[in-house]
Amino acid sequence: MTVIGGGIAGLCAAIAARRGGAVVRLLEAAPRPLRGGNARHGRNFRLTHETPLDYVPDRYTAEELRAELRSVTGDDTDRALTELLIERAHSIAGWLIDHGVHLQPPGTGVMPYSRRTAFPLGGGKAMINALYASAERLGIAINYDSEVRSILRSEGGGWTINVRSAGADDPIRTRSVVVCAGGAGADPAWLRANFGSTAEGWMVRGTPYADGRLLDLLIGAGGCAIGDPTTCHVVPVDARGPQFDGGIVTRITSIPLGLVVDRSGARIDVAGAGSQPTHYAKWGPRIADCPGQLAYLLLDTRGLARAAPSALAPITAPSLGELAATLAIDPAALLQNIDDFNAAPANAARTIAVPPFFAYPMRPGLTFVHYGIKVDATMRVVQADGRRHDDLFAAGMIMAANVLRRGYLAGLGITLSAVFGQIAGEEAARHVRG
Ligand SMILES: Cc1cc2nc3c(=O)[nH]c(=O)nc-3n(C[C@H](O)[C@H](O)[C@H](O)COP(=O)(O)OP(=O)(O)OC[C@H]3O[C@@H](n4cnc5c(N)ncnc54)[C@H](O)[C@@H]3O)c2cc1C
Structure with missing residues (x-):
């Protein structure tokens, strides 16, 4: 089976599928130094716990998470998926630790007190590196610089994935696909089409590789879109930062x-x-x-x-x-x-x-768009006519709008992507094992 996208969702899907007995290939558009998608920039992730743990103080219950999610989404959410997320938010830290991720003890370093979230030691990049090392140890084949351009139903079953690598197109046959290519948004033309000309003044805080191509492909092939492509999470970032991938350090x-x-x-x-x-x-x-x-x-x-x-020194004048x-x-x-x-x-x-006086020039920095592909509780992509392929799955930001159609909770993006990635991997492995 094949996982498309090597962010946190794709890594969790690939590892869970491999552990479930599948032979797994992971295709990642970015070169190796830029692997990992937006979790590279992440600081913390949300988890529930009844007692203090080595990496999180106090307690934070499923009921509290449910209430906070409700305060953000209201009734406009997929309840079954929300419950799955809440249930697995309890075990996600242990699963990540089992796969090599180290978490920072609470109250150490410069991290703020948080009973709702845990902080990977060394930041998101260290977490991603640990998961890649785990994936390699488990025998998952990883192809970097491999951008998926199309996914087509193969005659006789399975899928043919067209991959652009080193300037050449390479078709790959596979029995099952898990799409974890991130949300839309890192494509200036897509942003302009959905947010108008004002989007030309925006910066994209995350990876330029999550450009929404796979989401468009799934929708174009009959997948059911979910959420609103004109609502998003934007925060002030330093206007002098890079157009893409400034991460958290350019936030003002x-x-x-x-x-x-x-x-x-x-x-x-x-x-x-x-x-x-x-x-x-x-x-x-x-x-x-x-x-x-x-x-x-x-x-x-x-x-x-x-x-x-701040990452960039302020402009100053006497x-x-x-x-x-x-x-x-x-x-x-x-x-x-x-x-x-x-x-x-x-x-x-x-x-x-x-005096002296200081100024930071600021632009809107896009974190994510509340738009994606509809999935069921097994992470199978749901078609606009309600049918679903039993061998096509999606997980992570590409389907986050099933749960989160507006607003945001700190630390939810990584948890959501890891949890639904795991489920997609487990289900895909079950499917290929028959
Ligand atoms: C600056 C920033 C800070 C954040 N901080 C936090 C935080 O502290 N806590 C938190 O919980 N969440 C945070 N988030 C959100 C969180 O990072 C995301 O929710 C999560 O990482 C999404 O993971 P993903 O794997 O679904 O998608 P992505 O991280 O977008 O990964 C998608 C992957 O797919 C690859 N890809 C895309 N298209 C193709 C293609 N055609 N072919 C092959 N590969 C492809 C990309 O290269 C990328 O590696 C932050 C986001 C940003 C932008």
């Missing part, structure tokens, strides 16, 4: 410590954004609405001193007038708006008053 985290203006110098606010970790998700869409999809976070010396270190000139903002408008802000700041420390 210190908005509550300063003032945000657009490129005309006008103040921008987001009602209710506050300083909770969820404020990013509120600021992303707001910046997407700004002219040129560009905004600036302004800080004074005290604000910067309280801010977390006076606000010089900062305005550097940012090409009308100085009169900027100074007036800063005066107004300083006259009624949220608290004294947030005035922009003590």
